Amino acid sequence: MATTDDSFNGMTEHCEECELETLHEVSVQIRTESIKQENAQFSREPYRVSECQRCGNRSSQRMNNA
Template identity: 50%
Template sequence: MSKSQSAATELTEYCENCETHSPHAVSIELRTESTKQTNRAFSREPYRVTQCRVCGDERTQRMNNA
């Protein structure tokens, strides 16, 4: 899976693991979803990635739900 990561931004968000609002590192990554070599370049999708600075829990959310 290829990744292209932009600069992370820190925001305060609710953490389901900590069950509290805590600082999170937030970034956008382009992830390749296809495992086939044919047309892999066309299967990249943006994902919002958040990581809790307190417990380290990481969550991803696909930005395009086409």
């Protein structure tokens, strides 16, 4: 689970690479999931992207599982 701390801009989360609670930069990205051009406008989904500021490991998770 992510927690806020007294750092300047970030959240601490468990990093699977570092095996520690480290500072992460967290953002939301809209990704197109369809490879067909005619359906691309209907296939955008939000993803939570987290990047460890210690080792650079990135992970993403789809936010909408509908």
